[in-house]
Amino acid sequence: MSDAMLAVDSLSAWYGAARILYDLSFEVGRGEVVGLMGRNGAGKSTTLKAVMGLIAERQGTVRFNGGDISGLKPFEIARRGLGYTPEDRRIFSDLTVMENLDVGRQPERRFADGWPAPAWTPEKLFALFPNLAEMPDRLGDRMSGGEQQMLTVARTLMGNPLLVLLDEPSEGVAPLIVEQMANTIVALKKDGLSVLLCEQNIHFARLVSDRVYVLEKGQIHWQGSMAQLDANQDVQRAYLTV
Amino acid sequence: MTFTGFLFQALNGLSTASGLFFIAVGLSLIFGVTRIVNIAHGSLYMLGTYIAYTFATRIGGALGFWGGIVATAILVGVIGALIEVVLLRRIYRAPELFQLLATFALVLIINDATLWLWGPEDLLGPRAPGLRGAIEVLGRQLPSYDLFLIVIGPLVLLALHFTLAGTRFGRLVRAATQDREMVGALGVNQAMLFTAVFALGAGLAGFGGALQVAREPANLATDLTAISDAFVVVVVGGMGSISGAYLAAVIIAEVKAICIGIGVVDFGFGSVNFSKLTLVAEFLVMAVVLIARPYGLLGRAQAVVRSIAEPEEPLRPATPALKALGAVVLALLLCLPLLAQSSPYLLILGIDVLIAVIFAASLHFIMGPGGMHSFGHAAYFGLGAYGAALLVKGLAVPMGLALVAAPLVALAGALLFGWFAVRLSGVYLAMLTLAFAQIVWATVFQWEELTGGSNGVIGVWPPPPFDRTSVYFLLTLALAVIAVLLLRRLLFAPFGYAMRAGRDSALRAEAIGIDVKRVHWLGFAVAGAVCGVAGGLFAFAKGSISPETIHINRSIDGLVMVLLGGIQTLSGPIVGASVFATLQDTVMRQTEYWRALLGLIILLLVLAFPQGIAGALAALWRRVKP
Numbered sequence: 001m002s003d004a005m006l007a008v009d010s011l012s013a014w015y016g017a018a019r020i021l022y023d024l025s026f027e028v029g030r031g032e033v034v035g036l037m038g039r040n041g042a043g044k045s046t047t048l049k050a051v052m053g054l055i056a057e058r059q060g061t062v063r064f065n066g067g068d069i070s071g072l073k074p075f076e077i078a079r080r081g082l083g084y085t086p087e088d089r090r091i092f093s094d095l096t097v098m099e100n101l102d103v104g105r106q107p108e109r110r111f112a113d114g115w116p117a118p119a120w121t122p123e124k125l126f127a128l129f130p131n132l133a134e135m136p137d138r139l140g141d142r143m144s145g146g147e148q149q150m151l152t153v154a155r156t157l158m159g160n161p162l163l164v165l166l167d168e169p170s171e172g173v174a175p176l177i178v179e180q181m182a183n184t185i186v187a188l189k190k191d192g193l194s195v196l197l198c199e200q201n202i203h204f205a206r207l208v209s210d211r212v213y214v215l216e217k218g219q220i221h222w223q224g225s226m227a228q229l230d231a232n233q234d235v236q237r238a239y240l241t242v
Numbered sequence: 243m244t245f246t247g248f249l250f251q252a253l254n255g256l257s258t259a260s261g262l263f264f265i266a267v268g269l270s271l272i273f274g275v276t277r278i279v280n281i282a283h284g285s286l287y288m289l290g291t292y293i294a295y296t297f298a299t300r301i302g303g304a305l306g307f308w309g310g311i312v313a314t315a316i317l318v319g320v321i322g323a324l325i326e327v328v329l330l331r332r333i334y335r336a337p338e339l340f341q342l343l344a345t346f347a348l349v350l351i352i353n354d355a356t357l358w359l360w361g362p363e364d365l366l367g368p369r370a371p372g373l374r375g376a377i378e379v380l381g382r383q384l385p386s387y388d389l390f391l392i393v394i395g396p397l398v399l400l401a402l403h404f405t406l407a408g409t410r411f412g413r414l415v416r417a418a419t420q421d422r423e424m425v426g427a428l429g430v431n432q433a434m435l436f437t438a439v440f441a442l443g444a445g446l447a448g449f450g451g452a453l454q455v456a457r458e459p460a461n462l463a464t465d466l467t468a469i470s471d472a473f474v475v476v477v478v479g480g481m482g483s484i485s486g487a488y489l490a491a492v493i494i495a496e497v498k499a500i501c502i503g504i505g506v507v508d509f510g511f512g513s514v515n516f517s518k519l520t521l522v523a524e525f526l527v528m529a530v531v532l533i534a535r536p537y538g539l540l541g542r543a544q545a546v547v548r549s550i551a552e553p554e555e556p557l558r559p560a561t562p563a564l565k566a567l568g569a570v571v572l573a574l575l576l577c578l579p580l581l582a583q584s585s586p587y588l589l590i591l592g593i594d595v596l597i598a599v600i601f602a603a604s605l606h607f608i609m610g611p612g613g614m615h616s617f618g619h620a621a622y623f624g625l626g627a628y629g630a631a632l633l634v635k636g637l638a639v640p641m642g643l644a645l646v647a648a649p650l651v652a653l654a655g656a657l658l659f660g661w662f663a664v665r666l667s668g669v670y671l672a673m674l675t676l677a678f679a680q681i682v683w684a685t686v687f688q689w690e691e692l693t694g695g696s697n698g699v700i701g702v703w704p705p706p707p708f709d710r711t712s713v714y715f716l717l718t719l720a721l722a723v724i725a726v727l728l729l730r731r732l733l734f735a736p737f738g739y740a741m742r743a744g745r746d747s748a749l750r751a752e753a754i755g756i757d758v759k760r761v762h763w764l765g766f767a768v769a770g771a772v773c774g775v776a777g778g779l780f781a782f783a784k785g786s787i788s789p790e791t792i793h794i795n796r797s798i799d800g801l802v803m804v805l806l807g808g809i810q811t812l813s814g815p816i817v818g819a820s821v822f823a824t825l826q827d828t829v830m831r832q833t834e835y836w837r838a839l840l841g842l843i844i845l846l847l848v849l850a851f852p853q854g855i856a857g858a859l860a861a862l863w864r865r866v867k868p
Contacts, residue, residue, distance in 0.1 A: 041664030052427055090424040102410060103417045105605040106429045213692050 001170055004063075005030045005163050006051070006082075011060035013050040020046045023060070027112075028163060030111070033185060033195040035205040035226070038215035044198035045087055046121045047215070048165040052084045053077045065162055066112035081109045081117065083161030087168045087198070089152040093141035093176045097132055098122065100140060100151055104158035109194075117162050118191045125154040130186060148179035153184065163194040170204040182207040202240055206230060214239045246380040246505060253379065255499030257388040258348065260395030261819020264377065264450025266475035267402065267469055267484050268443030274482035274813030275439045278330060278341045280671050281543060282348035286444045290318050290358050291452020293459040295367045298455055304371040307456070316713040326437045332849060334436075336403065336478035339615060339667075341803050344848045346798055349465055350841030357462060367455035387456055394453070399445070399488045405801075415439060419482055466794060472678060473522055477673045478531045480541020489539055497523050498808040506662040507845035521684035525677040529662060532674055536666050557611065557732060557742070557812060564813065575719055576852070579712035589711045593783050595823040596722040597776050601817035602803035604772035607729050609801075610809045611746030611763045614663065618679025619800045621659065622770040624792030626777025628686060631787045641704050641782060645721075649771040650779025655682070656770020657660060657763075664762040675741035679797055687789040698788025702781050714795030718779050725772050730812055741765045791806075806847060817855050 003026040005033040013021040021043050028034045031156050050058045053074040059206065062070045069077050078084070114230050126133035129150040134141070143151065149169060156164060167200050169181045185195055185208040197204045205226065212229045214222040222235045229235060268727050269283045271496070297310025325348065333341055347666055376383040406412035418425045426432045451464075456654070467620055475494055477488030504516040531539060575592070582588040601623060608614045629651030630644040639647070659678040663671055686693045693699065708714045732738050743751040744758035751758050781787045799822065807818025830836030851858040 017846055054423065054427060074423070074426040075429050075431050084427045086424070086427075090421055092420050094416055094426075095413060099413050099416075101426065102413050103430070104428045105410075142801065233525055 002121075004028060005032075005065060007061075007063045008051065009061040009063075011047070011050055011062065012039075012058065013046055013055040014054045015055070016057075019218070020047045021050060021058075024215075024218075024220055026220065026223070028194050028196050029149065030148060030194055031189060031192050033189050033197060033208050035196045035209035036196060036215060037200065037202070037205060037212055037229075039200060039208050042215040043218040044215055044217075045167055048084065048167055048196070048198060051077075052082065052165060054084075063153040078159060078161075079106065081160070081162035083156040083159055083164040085152045085164065085166050085169070087154045087171065089145075091140040091143070091148045091151055091155075095140055096134045096137045097140070097143075097151060100155050101125065101158050104155035106159040109160050110140045111161060111162060115192075115213050117160050117191065119160050122158075124222070125157060128187065129154055129180075133232075146173040149173050149177060149181070153181075155187075160175065161193070163196065164188065165196050167198045169197070170199065170201050200240070201235065202229075247381075248500070250380050250384070251499045251503035253384060253392065253494040254494060256395075256497065257391040259488075259491040259495035260391045261450050261454055262396050262448065262471055262475050262495055262842075263488050264398065264453070265447045266472040266491055267399075267487040268446035268450075268477070270473050270476045270479070270482055270484065271415070271446075272440055272443040272488050273476070273669070275415055275422065275469060276330065276334065277338075278334075278345065279672075280341060280440075281404035281469055282325070282352060282465075283347040283443070283447050283472060284467070285349050285352035286318050286357075286447040286611050287451040288460070288464040289321070289356065289460075290314050290448035290460070291367075291454050291464065292356055292365070292451075293317055293448070293671060294452035294455040295360075295365050295460050296411045297368045302368075303760075306372050311449065311452040311455070314452040315445045317844050319441040319445030319447020321448075323437050323441040325444070326440035328754055329845070330440070331433065331436070331829060337744035337809070337846070338849050339609070339801070339805055339809060342615075343802060343844055346802070347844035347848070350470075350837040350844070353462060353465055354835045354838035354841070357777050360460070362462065364459035364461050366459040368579065370456040370743070373456075391457075392570075395488065395491075398449075399484065401831075402484050402862050406663060411438070469674065470794065471524075473673050473676060477538055477670060478528050480535075480538025481669065482542075483538065483540040486538055486540030493523055494527060495528055496658045508576045518688045521688075522681055525681050525684075526676045527556065529674065532666060532670065533662055536670060545661070557733065557810065560730075560812075572723065576670075579715060582712075590783075591824065591827050593661040593711070593718050593779075594827055595820050596718045597780050597783065598799075598803060598819035598823035599816050600722050600725045600776035600779070600802055601773055602807070602815035603614065603726050603729055604776070605770040605800045606731070606804045606807075606809065606812075606815035607772070608762075608766055608769040609804055610735050610814070611742050612743065612762060612769075613667075614675075614762060614766065615668075615801075616675040616766075616803070617770075617794075618659075618662075618675035618682075618799070619769075619773060620634070620792045620794065620796035621675075621679035621682040622656055622773035623777040623780070624679075624686060624787075625655040625770075626652040626774025627781040627787040627792065628693060629774065630700065631702045631781040632692070635699055636703050645775070645778045645782075648781075652774025652777065653767055653771035657769045660766030660770065661764050664759050664766060675796070676794070679792075679794065683696040683789055683793055684791045686792065693789075696785075696789060698790075699781075699787055699844075700786040702787065703785045704782045708782070714783065718783070721775055721779060725775055726816065729768075729772060733812070737761065737764070795801075802844060806844075806855055808851075808860075811857050811860055814857065823852050 006028040012019065024047060031051040032046055036047060039042055046055065049055050051062055053072055060070065061068065064080055067080065090241055092103060096104065109117045111117060114159045126185050131147055132150055134155060140148070144159055153169065170178045182204060185197070188195060197205070197209065211225050212222050212223065214235060216239050221239055265267070265283060271282060272278060273281050294310050294314045296305045297313060300306065301310060329344060333344055333767045354659060370387045374387040377389065406416060408866065414425060414430055418432065418435055422432055423736050424529045475487060475490045478493065479490030498520045501520045502517045506515045578592055579589060605616060605619045606618055626648035630648040633639045633644045633647055634641065663674050666674055687695060703709060704714055708717060740751065740756045740761045743756060744761055748758045803818040803822045804815050806822055807814030807816065833839060
């Protein structure tokens with residue numbers, strides 16, 4: 001058995017009759033930031049959803065924190081300590097910032113070896129995202145895209161996850177926020193959390209990732225360290241540049 | 243009416259509003275979170291009155307009455323939780339219409355269970371201990387209990403408001419109303435949340451019903467009246483909005499109270515009895531609100547529900563095998579008059595089935611390919627039936643002409659109502675079509691001079707040679723074949739493609755130049771006209787037509803037929819109508835408890851054949867075929 005935080009073996013997924021993922025196998029170690037890269041439609045978001053149990057038609061084994069989560073429901077997977085932040089953020093727009101955070105609130109968790117995971121409170125999150133601290137009572141639909149992006153990450157952290165599935169945090173937000181997102185990911189890593197990051201933008205991935213898997217048409221075509229990808233112009237041209 | 247009399251009537255309206263609010267707010271909460279329109283909500287309300295009656299009479303005294311009301315609310319809440327766990331949990335991923343069908347099956351089952359437990363008589367509970375008197379308001383006597391009802395409505399509204407705004411449960415409910423999948427991904431057990439919300443909504447309905455025990459007798463017809471009132475309130479107020487539910491309950495109750503208060507008014511050219519217009523008034527309010535604010539007074543556009551059912555199978559043209567099967571069935575039907583000489587009942591059953599086939603096929607036309615879930619198809623059936631019957635009785639036109647006029651009358655109605663209906667979609671469209679059907683029904687029921695009121699029109703018999711059952715059967719068969727083939731042809735014409743494109747994506751269809759509203763409007767009108775044929779045939783087959791035969795039950799029967807058959811198969815409505823009409827004419831007449839039996843059959847079908855009978859057969863065929 002591998003001692004990875006998240007070990008995915010031969011994961012496949014379908015939307016109706018259309019097969020999206022083909023036997024993906026990958027791992028994320030404890031305290032590791034792993035990038036899942038590829039162009040639009042490569043299957044990055046679908047991979048995260050399948051791991052999270054949000055796609056009913058899926059096959060393959062997913063092990064997390066020492067247990068099998070393959071057949072579990074999304075809420076059970078979340079309660080094992082897997083956090084999910086969707087690409088389209090999915091803020092509860094009728095709820096305030098504080099209320100959004102409260103919906104995400106979960107008990108404190110421990111790693112399989114008994115080590116406690118970082119426990120988050122709104123105060124700690126406001127220190128991490130000062131913008132949010134200025135608007136605790138603002139309704140979700142009155143926030144800018146960048147603010148919503150911070151809130152969706154903060155809301156996931158309220159669940160005290162051991163590993164965060166982060167779907168394109170740099171997409172469609174201002175450069176200042178992109179930089180803040182990168183700093184956040186580095187801070188999470190320092191706290192011992194793992195991150196599985198979907199990303200198209202190699203500049204962002206470079207700031208945070210340790211290792212990278214490259215996806216195209218639902219299959220993994222390349223894997224290696226971030227430094228290796230940086231050096232490999234062929235892979236970048238074939239699978240990443242538009 | 244004097245000004246003080248007017249104010250007094252308004253106070254009366256407020257006490258009725260509380261009752262409406264209790265049932266509507268539960269319906270709205272449940273819909274918000276689970277996306278299920280619980281038709282059985284009126285039945286839970288009705289159960290509340292019966293259970294409270296039992297507590298009040300068996301235990302008696304203040305404890306039996308007041309304690310009984312609280313115990314009833316809890317008990318009905320538990321029943322609601324059981325319903326959610328045993329039934330609804332299995333069908334959250336089923337198509338919307340199957341959920342409606344399942345909850346309608348519960349209406350039938352609960353109604354018969356109530357009949358079995360409490361008997362058919364109306365049961366009037368005792369008056370409320372401690373609130374038996376009346377106080378003088380504006381020079382009139384207002385029962386203290388009514389005053390209590392006026393106060394308790396807003397109190398419950400406030401309590402709910404604080405629960406939703408100030409507790410974690412409330413925040414989870416509001417979050418789930420918006421995006422239940424995301425709530426699950428954040429670690430919240432949706433199943434528990436859904437059960438809790440369902441129990442809360444059911445408990446509120448039970449509470450509302452229990453409070454009525456001192457005002458109105460417990461009655462077996464309350465379930466459908468209560469649910470259609472609640473639909474109106476929820477749609478006027480806005481789905482998911484609790485303040486909207488109260489606001490709408492007050493508006494509806496006031497409009498009704500004031501109509502009753504105005505009474506008969508002489509306009510010079512004739513007098514109008516406003517107290518008979520309460521039903522029409524209620525539904526007119528709803529129609530006006532829906533046209534001005536399609537999502538209700540305090541509602542908002544519904545977010546697209548995530549993780550819904552599987553995409554639907556496309557329609558397929560008939561295979562040679564299916565055509566051959568159709569020809570064989572047709573040949574058999576043509577021979578039926580010869581086979582049935584010994585048993586005339588078989589032909590009467592045949593006529594009922596064929597009329598049901600036309601009815602269901604026309605409903606299927608807008609429901610399946612059109613994506614418009616009409617809950618008021620009985621309106622066009624009724625317009626056709628009454629149009630034909632009144633022409634024969636009033637103007638003595640021959641039957642042939644009356645049968646031509648029937649679809650035209652229905653067409654006119656469908657053009658009028660359809661113009662409004664196609665501006666909405668989903669549950670709102672369903673509720674609006676229901677409202678229009680209720681208007682037709684209420685008009686027919688209350689316009690005694692023209693329609694004979696509750697007696698209906700009688701003596702509408704076909705002339706020779708059609709007075710012979712076998713000949714009338716053949717006429718019905720001919721019209722049914724024409725109707726089915728015509729609808730089928732339309733679906734594979736450019737018009738049908740445009741209608742289906744509009745259903746699948748209104749935006750994309752408009753982008754390629756299809757006027758979606760217009761196409762759907764025409765589709766609605768065609769379906770109404772064809773349905774009118776069924777109505778006309780029905781009037782002559784039975785020799786009469788009465789308001790009862792065009793009530794909401796017929797609309798629901800139509801939905802059941804279409805769904806039984808399978809909504810995305812063209813042969814579905816034919817199979818569904820045949821099975822349903824045969825069951826109705828045979829099995830259900832054998833037992834007093836036919837409703838429960840029908841309900842159980844529906845539940846079985848919903849759980850076992852989520853694609854309907856024809857759909858399941860087609861799936862089986864595809865699997866067997868190499």
